[in-house]
Amino acid sequence: MRFALAGTGVYLPEAAGGRPRAGVAETTSMMAAAAADRALGEAGWRVDELDALVGASSVMEQPIPGTAALIGRRLGAGGAMAFDVNATCLSALVALDLAVTGIAAGRWRRVLVAGADLPSRAIAPADAELAAIFGDGGAALAVGEGPHHLLASRFETHGAHADLCTIEAGGTRLDPFGDREAFLAASRFRMAGSALYRATARLFPPFLDRLLGEAGVRAGDLDLVVPHQASRPALDHLRRVLGVAPERVVDIFDVHGNQVAASLPHALHLARGSGRLRSGMTVLLVGSAAGVSLGGMVVRW
Numbered sequence: 077m078r079f080a081l082a083g084t085g086v087y088l089p090e091a092a093g094g095r096p097r098a099g100v101a102e103t104t105s106m107m108a109a110a111a112a113d114r115a116l117g118e119a120g121w122r123v124d125e126l127d128a129l130v131g132a133s134s135v136m137e138q139p140i141p142g143t144a145a146l147i148g149r150r151l152g153a154g155g156a157m158a159f160d161v162n163a164t165c166l167s168a169l170v171a172l173d174l175a176v177t178g179i180a181a182g183r184w185r186r187v188l189v190a191g192a193d194l195p196s197r198a199i200a201p202a203d204a205e206l207a208a209i210f211g212d213g214g215a216a217l218a219v220g221e222g223p224h225h226l227l228a229s230r231f232e233t234h235g236a237h238a239d240l241c242t243i244e245a246g247g248t249r250l251d252p253f254g255d256r257e258a259f260l261a262a263s264r265f266r267m268a269g270s271a272l273y274r275a276t277a278r279l280f281p282p283f284l285d286r287l288l289g290e291a292g293v294r295a296g297d298l299d300l301v302v303p304h305q306a307s308r309p310a311l312d313h314l315r316r317v318l319g320v321a322p323e324r325v326v327d328i329f330d331v332h333g334n335q336v337a338a339s340l341p342h343a344l345h346l347a348r349g350s351g352r353l354r355s356g357m358t359v360l361l362v363g364s365a366a367g368v369s370l371g372g373m374v375v376r377w
Contacts, residue, residue, distance in 0.1 A: 077180035080222020082121070084345035085114025086338075087192065087214035095211035095333045098194045104137035105146035107192035107214030111338075112151060115188065119218035123153045127184035130175060131160035132167040132191035134336040134365075135198065139246065147190050164241075165304050165365035166231070167191055167337035168215065172361075173229045173373060175219040190216035193336035198243055198265040206267065209307055211333030215341035223355070225376040228291035233369040234279055240272040241366035273309055276364045281317050283370045284362075291374035295319055297358050302347055304363025305329040305339040314362070326352065339363075353377060 087110040089098045098107065108131070116123060129151075131144030138146075144158035163170040168191055175187035192214030199207045244250060245262035252259050288295060295318045303314055305328055315325050326343045335342055340363050347353040355377055362372035 077176050077226040078222065079176045079179050079224050079226065080220045081217060081224065081344075081348065082220045082222070083115040083117070083119030083218035084341065084348055085111040085116075085118065085216045086342050086345050087111040087114075088332075089212050095208070096213050096335075097196045098212040102194070102212075104133055104135070104143055104192045104194060105150055107194075107212070108133065108143070108147045108190040108216065109150035111192065111214040112147060112188055112190035112216040115190070115216040115218040119220070121186055121218060123151045124155070126153060126156040126186050126188050128175070128178065128187045129153055129156050129158040130171040130187060130189045131158070132171040132189050132337055132341075133160070134162070134164045134167055134193045135243065136160065136162070143191070163231075163365055163369060163371070164367065165306065165334075165336050165339070166363050166369055166371040168217065168341045169304075169361055169363060169371050169373065170231065172217060172219060173231070176226055179219065179221055185221060187219045188216065189219060189341070190214070191337045191341075193338050195265065195334070195336055198263065200264050206265070206269075209334050211335050213332065213335040213338045213342060215335075215338040215345060217341050217344070227293065227374040227376055228287060229373040230283070230287040230290060231369065231371040232283060233367045234275070235367060237272070237275045237368040238366070240268045240275065240368065242266050269307075272368070273307070275368055276310065276370070277313050279368065279370060280314065280364070284317060284372070287372045287374065293358055293374060298324065298360050299357035300347065300353060301325045301360045301362065302340065302344050304365075305332065305334050305343060306364060307334060310364070
């Protein structure tokens with residue numbers, strides 16, 4: 077399957093305490109729409125030329141309507157189908173894979189993937205260790221027809237570990253009209269960091285073997301790795317498993333932190349803008365997410 081990354085864009089709130097932190101007036105749809113506007117501008121597309129607008133945030137702005145509809149309203153989109161993909165940290169990668177598939181099938185020509193995450197809104201202020209991992213931000217990808225060749229894509233979910241990374245409230249599980257204090261407490265983000273790292277680290281090597289095998293490439297063939305910026309230990313582990321030099325991995329964690337679903341497209345945007353992503357390269361887009369989910373795409377750029 078072939079596609080083109082016609083434009084990318086990011087939106088970053090002001091940094092506070094070393095990480096980007098959204099202000100009171102900044103929302104998921106506002107940040108995603110700002111990034112999307114920049115991606116459309118780089119692609120030279122009008123919003124009314126879109127066939128689909130895919131929201132790719134880890135946490136929605138509100139349960140109903142979907143975040144993609146709110147992004148579309150801010151952009152002035154009308155007519156294009158707007159819907160959300162929620163695969164937590166892998167949302168943008170799943171949305172990109174869906175966009176590429178739709179373009180290859182002839183159903184769409186121009187797809188906008190846009191999302192943002194504000195983890196600062198869900199982390200308890202007293203949890204300084206957890207807060208230090210994350211940063212807020214938005215990112216967008218304009219995806220169309222073109223020369224990039226998708227060699228393989230693979231996604232897996234290992235639900236036995238689903239309780240290691242959660243926000244329990246906000247859906248239908250808990251009644252907001254019942255125990256208010258319990259509901260508010262369950263609205264906070266919880267992560268069993270050590271257990272999550274161990275589970276993901278164990279699952280990643282065989283997953284990567286399967287993905288690279290399907291693509292017909294070896295780790296040594298990879299010119300560039302663009303990963304989800306999960307954490308410093310996670311990025312270092314990925315590099316060790318692949319056995320690639322540090323300069324082949326796009327690592328923006330120390331500056332921007334884990335921006336959840338926005339982190340991988342943000343890294344892709346910076347790799348593209350800095351010239352690190354060039355025609356003919358073999359590129360791995362890869363990450364993990366709550367669930368525990370693993371995902372990757374191998375692209376001949």
